[in-house]
Amino acid sequence: MTVFAVLPGDIDDPGSPSGGNRYDREVCDRLAAVERPAPGAWPHPDAGDLARLDALLAGLPHGAAVLVDGLVASCAPAVLEAHAARLRLVVLVHMPFGDDDPAARPDEARALRAASAVIATSGWTRRRLIELYALSRLHVATPGVHQAPVAAGSGGAGALLCVAVIGRHKGHDVLVEALARVADRDWTCVCAGSMDRDPAFARGLVARIDALGLGDRISLVGPRPVEPLYAAADLLVHPSRGETYGMVAAEALARGVPVLATTAKGLPDAIGAAAPPGWLVPPGDADALAGALRRWFGDAALRDRLRAAALARRATLTGWDDTARAVEAVFRHTVAD
Structure with a gap:
């Protein structure tokens, strides 16, 4: 079965890596x-972006799986x-825009209800889409991980x-303020990640690090290959205010690196039993x-338990x-219907 992907x-922009792109x-x-790339200012398209998307879908063959x-x-x-009656449209939802922006809900609801099926990338996303839009034909295909050697770490904490x-x-x-408290x-x-997505925030973060005298201890290194970073890490700290899954947490765990994260949205699903009760913290x-962090540094037995978990x-x-097979199964089911 041929699948077209819009x-x-x-x-594939190396300067803008993201979990969704991966x-x-x-x-x-x-x-x-x-693949049929749809250039545009998504998720804030202009009329030209929408017209090009319409032409792209119109050019696909009748009955195509998209x-x-x-x-x-x-x-x-x-x-x-x-195009819903002519194509088998399956929408892949990495994050529900309506979760944080109620103004986006009417458009998102219409779009998802027009699809033959919807795939959520986490159990949390599926639950939230049901709460927001009472959707049926809703499936889950969680992100995968690549097999990797167990990280050696620094030998310490x-x-x-x-x-x-x-x-x-x-x-x-939040991370910088927390680190200042355990200086x-x-x-x-x-900290590995693009600094171009929110330049004003990045500049303010650099200034705050300098003001706290932590410039020699916190390194903002930009986008980097992750393998050597995970291999050298004792602990992944992921203080996100909201993740629908948390691929970086899963990638760290795939290397045996413990994770300190927040209770935001889908992060607990990704971490699973690797977080003992009370270990995940509230976002913000x-x-x-x-x-x-102070518990991590001061309790060797806790560190051993977290590494074993x-x-x-x-x-x-x-x-x-496995992820690809789950996506393919949705298309086979949709085409059969």
Whole structure:
């Protein structure tokens, strides 16, 4: 079965890595999807962007199986409705825009109801879509991980890592404030992620790090290959204010690296039993994050338990082949219907 994939135009831009782009690339490669990039200012398209998307869908053969990234689909309901009877449209939702923006809900609801099926990338996303829109024909295909060697770490506790685009939604400001509260402990923190997504926030973050005298301990290194970073890390700190799944947490656990994260949205689903009760902290709470870090530095038995839990979670994580098979199964079911 041939699957056409309608994707944002920048999913392979090395300067703008994201979990959604990574997911799209891994799945499309495994499905040998015929990709149809949709350049535009998604999720805020102008009339020209919508007209080009309409022409793109009009050029696909009648009855074609079409995977549409939710970044494109959720803000183009009229276009999807115009082609819903002719194409087998399956929308891939990485995040529900209506979750944080009630004004986006009417358009997103129309777009998702126009689809033959909807795929959510996490159990949390599925639950939230049901709450928001009472959808049926809703499936889950969670992100996979690549097999990787168990990380050696530093042999201690102080090599901290944060992998995320630099932005307020990822909680870097909270991380910096928390690290300032444990400045008496021996640690360094590498923050790997693009600084171009929110330049004003990034500039303010650099200024705050300097003001706190932490410039020699917190390194903002930009986008980097992750393998050597995970291999050297003792703990991944992921203070996000909202994740529908948390691919970087799963990637750390796939290497046996413990994760300190927040209770935001789908993050607990990704971490699973690798987080003992009380270990995850509320999003936006620098004091709670600092308290957890202080426990990590001061309690060797806790560190051993978290490392053992990370290794146990590592054994349960599935690969990208499983993700692609789940997506393909949705199309086969949809075409059969």
